Amino acid sequence: MPQLNPAPWLLIMLLSWAVLLMIFKTKTTASTQINTPTTLDFTTQHTTPWHWPWT
Structure with a gap:
């Protein structure tokens, strides 16, 4: 066989x-x-946390 x-x-x-x-x-x-950082806007109202109904 070669x-x-x-x-x-x-x-x-x-x-x-x-x-x-x-x-x-x-x-x-x-x-x-490129993930540029964003500044936080402190002038908006904070909302209440939301949860899933089944948790």
Whole structure:
């Protein structure tokens, strides 16, 4: 049984791994959103706490 030359398969594996890493990196950086802090408005009236009827 002839043995395959590992040189092209190693290059294919490395390139596919690099492509997958680039895809995952762009997906994760695109999904992160900047969470800007909001200031609390103390001029509004505070409401009473609301509970579910079955609790």
